Amino acid sequence: MEYLHSGVVALVLLLxxxxxxxxxxxxxxxxxxxxxxxxxxxxxxxxxLFVFALMPWLVGKQHAAG
Structure with a gap:
């Protein structure tokens, strides 16, 4: 879940x-x-923008599974 938070923070900073x-x-x-x-x-x-915000979560999820 922390990955999703970091993506949202990155999105807010970008905007x-x-x-x-x-x-x-x-x-x-x-x-x-x-x-x-x-x-x-x-x-x-x-x-x-949504992909940008979700990317840390997607990568973290893939890393945890592998």
């Missing part, structure tokens, strides 16, 4: 960095950033 640094450099707000996303690319982005 904080993206919403502060990247959006700050681009000079856009979060709502403008989300409006500019292509629907397909946005869906893939959200899916990859």
């Amino acid at each position: 904080i960095m993206e919403f502060t640094v990247v959006l700050g450099l681009q000079g856009v707000s979060i709502s403008e950033y989300l409006k500019e996303r292509d629907p397909v690319a946005g869906a893939v982005y959200i899916l990859m």
Whole structure:
């Protein structure tokens, strides 16, 4: 279960960095950033965020089984 927690913490840190640094450099707000996303690319982005958050748990589970 600690692997899942580390994935969630990593996801939160990633989103904080993206919403502060990247959006700050681009000079856009979060709502403008989300409006500019292509629907397909946005869906893939959200899916990859979930994969990113779950990856430590998936790897830890595989390591424990092997």
